[in-house]
Amino acid sequence: MEVDFNQPISQVIRAARRRRQLSQYSLARELATISGRPTITRDLVARWERGHQIPRLGTRQWLAVVLQVPQEKLDVAAAASRRRSRLGHAVVTENAPAGPGPARRAQGTPPLLPVFRSRVQAGILAATLLNPDRSFSLTELAEHAGSSLASVDKENKLLEKAGILTSRREGTIRLMRANSDGGPLAGPLTELMRLTYGVPQVIGEEFGCVPGVVRIVLGGVWADRFAGIAGPAPESIELLVAKPAGRPLDSRALATAARRTEERLKRPVHFAVVSAEPEPDTLQIPRQRPGHPVVEVSPIRPRVAPQIAGVELDGQEIVAQLLRVGQLEMANGPAANSQPFLELAARHITSAEQLTETSPDSAFLLLCQATQLIGSGMLAQQGLRISSTAPEHVLGTVVAAQFGHQFSQVEALRQRAKELQTPTSRDSHVISSEAKTYLGTVRSLLATATEVMPKLGLFS
Known part of the structure; x- marks a missing residue:
């Protein structure tokens, strides 16, 4: 053994x-x-x-x-x-907001984000808002929050009443998830959680893209706050990246991961690389103070790993500007998988083809949805997505700037679809020949996107 x-x-x-x-x-x-x-x-x-x-x-x-x-x-x-x-090394995994330390309070105000009244509430929001495509049972949320079912259920009901969470039942199990229509508070609240409890997830996603990374350990002031030790907010993120012995990591991939992490977390990132599984007393995390806790982070692998060495794109400055103003945001892990977007777009196109004669309006709306999915898929392949507060035209602007005039159809179809939302307007209907023309246009967009996609890498 x-x-x-x-x-x-x-x-x-x-x-x-x-x-x-x-x-x-x-x-x-x-x-x-x-x-x-x-x-x-x-x-x-x-x-x-x-x-x-x-x-x-x-x-x-x-x-x-x-x-x-x-x-x-x-x-x-x-x-x-x-x-x-x-040795003072506390190992905390995933997003459990409770941790060791003399100032730990199981249900008290979380030092990492003291605007919340309890760790339970912060743990629930971290799990749900940072994983908006996933539903959680009460048991799973209790594990994330480090609390009892009764406490989690009480907080869930308050958050659902406020419109931040939504629930559904599958048999006897009640499942909770972030409300996709959570109102004006949803976007800012999600960003707040990302910058605090979301640090392990962002680190795991970005550094998980680097081939060969087997272990990630967070330390410094952030780990102190996460473990429950009171003090000032962290100004930077310190971490250790472990690799297999005798195998170097791609320095360009590491630099890309660090830059994207800094962009997403809005603070400097300092990291060091060591061989896998070092002795606890040899952990040399940058700026780590002796006797303070560390936090283990699991690398989150993309379902389809984007290539780090991508092609040069036009419109990079436009993308950078939209990132700076918050209309675009970086994403990774499962969110950087373009395949589901293209697969659903293809199904919409197939369904639209069957409706061009009998219901051209419905066919066109399906084609419009397909173009939005194609554009979103091309951004996902680059580790990008439209923020919840961005104007509707941003998607079309970005893909047209990056991939050429052909993709201006993304915005053109969106604008035409808005006209159909006013049934009394003379422009509120699509005739069969128009639907067939758009069908060819959208098919061409999908074919181009499928061809370009393998050449794209993470935007950094």
């Missing part, structure tokens, strides 16, 4: 639980049943996985049985956790 003598028990428990496809509640229930100790609860499992508490020897015996992990591995990991604790 190979044993990693540096891996803390929090990571061993979490990895084994997920491998067995157990929730924290399920693991607690099995442990309570097999050990005869009803005091083993989900909250206790969460404390183990966040590194706040180390299971005792007797408990590790039952953990070995339930998780199907050799007890020796758990004992070694427990010893590693104690060493890290003595």
